[in-house]
Amino acid sequence: MLFHTWPFLLFFAAFYALYLALRSTRLRLPLLLGASYVFYGWWNPLYLLLIIYSTLVDYLAVLGMSRGGRKKSWLVLSLLNNLFLLGFFKYGEFVVENLNEGLSLLGPGWVLPAPDVLLPVGISFYTFQSMSYTIDYWRGKLEAEPNFIRFAAFVALFPQLVAGPIERASSLLPQLKKTPRITAGDVSEGLSLFVVGLFKKAALASYLAIYVDRVYANPVGSNSWALLCATFFFAWQIYFDFSGYTDMARGIARMMGIRLMVNFNNPYLAVDLGDFWRRWHISLSTWFRDYVYIPLGGSRGGRARTLAAIALTMVISGLWHGAAWTFVVWGALHAAGRLLTLPIEKSAFYRTKVPRALKQLLVFSFVLLTWIFFRAESLADAWLVLDKILAIVPGGFRGSTEPLYPLLALLLVLGAWSWQLLCESRVRRLLELQPVRIAAVILMVIYLALVPAAGDEAFIYFQF
């Protein structure tokens, strides 16, 4: 069930009416959990077995820890279980494929059978969310949750179950404990977030996807300019797609009296790569910071160790996005970029002399090139695209520009970029004026009603 489809809107309308009626009763949590499982099982009821199993193991692990003794064993059990689920369902095929590549060197007949399993939607998100609970409990940062229904609702909370934000137990569980206070402001602001998210997905991301898919399906037949355009559009497609989902998730949760964290904060206005990762998929960046980077030593173990921790965290983060070498290279490129630019970013010259717009352009250009590896079907395709795009520099923009990009799409992207730029400028106050906000929302609603074709394309991040 996707947020931007009619079945979800009907499901949510029915759920919300019940939720409002039952929110101050003991039935609120069972209702929330039931609705979350209906939402998740809509894709495939078999997925429910996995999420219930994962929830049960982590719940029992923390219960075991709370009863004293063998705390570390319980933690290891929980981590191994989550990593095994993730490894088997998400990376099993990738590992076997690569093992078979190696085994083929030994001669014919050395072939391991590939696991024929379906990747459960959102497994990377809910396993990370659940893991953070056991780790935080082990670190003594939160109390054990005695109520299984509440814990299960925390793991499966439907607005953010399949694509985040990856919430922390310390933030979400307390909200699930108390009776939610839902004000008219919560409903109206939740609705605003939902409309903005819907606009990003249905009006912008879906549009850009048409061109991106066409060009990336045939990088051999597409020229340099088209590939550059498609990569530029993909950068915005993935932003609109994922941040749109997050906005809708936050909006839905807000209407339920639950506040989810901000996941995107104008990432293409970042002035350095560190800044980019503080603005892009914030819930994942902070997760990796707290549970990978810091345990690896963080910034406390000397310069070399810090750089190694950054590099390793980035590569793992790349692999988290997908079981393919393209994602590993994507993560590695960000790691390399981060390591190379860290001294520059810290220099007084960069901080004070380089114009902000130039910094933003440089960061965006680097991020743009890395998206090639994220989007390409294979490493070979990615190198081809990169090679063709870089050939623009000596060859200029001469020659055919087929396939041409739609001007309207470019205008929409530039409009969104300009809006973000203004939001971070002194003009922000102007944009926050009541008539401007009302006019913007009216335009979005009318545009959504008239222009985008009905479609139910899945969100890009569902595959992760």
Added chain:
Amino acid sequence: MNETRNIPTTRQAEGLLCSPGEWGWVLAVCVVAFFAATPLWRSLENFNPGEDYRLPYAQSDDYWHFERWCEAALDRDVLVVGDSVVWGEYVAPGSSFAGALGKSSPGDRFANLGVNGIHPAALEGLLRHHGSALHGRKVLLHCNPLWMSSPRVDLSGAEDDFPLNHAKLVGQFFTRPLSYRARHSERIAAVLDRYSGLRGLAGHIRSSCFEGSDLYHWSSEHPGKSVLGRFTFEAVVPARTLRHQPVSWLASKGLRQERQWVSVDDSFQWRCFQRVVELLLARGNSVFVLLGPYNEHMLSPRGKVEYGALRKDLSAWLRSRPIGLAVAEVLPSELFADASHPLEAGYVRLAEMLAADPAFTQWLQD
């Protein structure tokens, strides 16, 4: 990475949050805009259907425009309703069934309300949700037995891969055909389309301005063309060129076919057709049904017998209703283009047959 930075929980990057009062303004403006959109578009779009107007083929699923054509056709005496046999698959607009009727019955004006591919299950939806303008008018309704010529086209089969024409018009949940397997989101959208003029208008804009595509796909396919330039506010004029060569099925070497006729008791499409008749009667329409023609020359001797029995059953029910009925005679073989579509001379023959039918002439005079 900055370890000391807190996870942001409140800042809204886009700053477009509206208060309840502001949402009141948004809703008020949107409601006004949505209600004003349809009349505004109608006043802007120039639509002057000529005497031989029929829905352009590309707008076969533009039901918003069908509604508008229905309203415009109210100045005609008789509204001819049916599928592509009425629309005129192998003939120019002026030579369709309605055109031929106009020539054989010069005292009356006939409107071609035929829609390509509109089988009875979809016709029921079309008239129920988009044909209320026809209320109380004279309707000449064509009954095409082709839709009962196999469980597959009758929609009483359960094949997975049957490409259903006008799927948005059929029952979506409780009375849906067995072979209709659309996703829930499509079915809910189809139901909403029936009641939302704005969604209908959006569909009309897609079909009239963007060649049936949505703005996004159209602009992606035509990146060099201006989007604004597509808004000419001129209704699409039906093409004068023929969709198919007007060649007899004999000349095009059509094959004789074995049909698996579905009986009236088991036929899904027949039940839908019956409901169409009842709907029109309930709306106060004066209804005359033309049953057939069907190209019996394509049938085997056994097939002819089966078809004859079916036609008898269909006629029996139609005669039991307070409507006029004419059963089309078997046209000469060379006047058919395929199993059910006559060529131009076939329409002339049919029109002459009706003009000579006292029941029909009486119905016209009533």
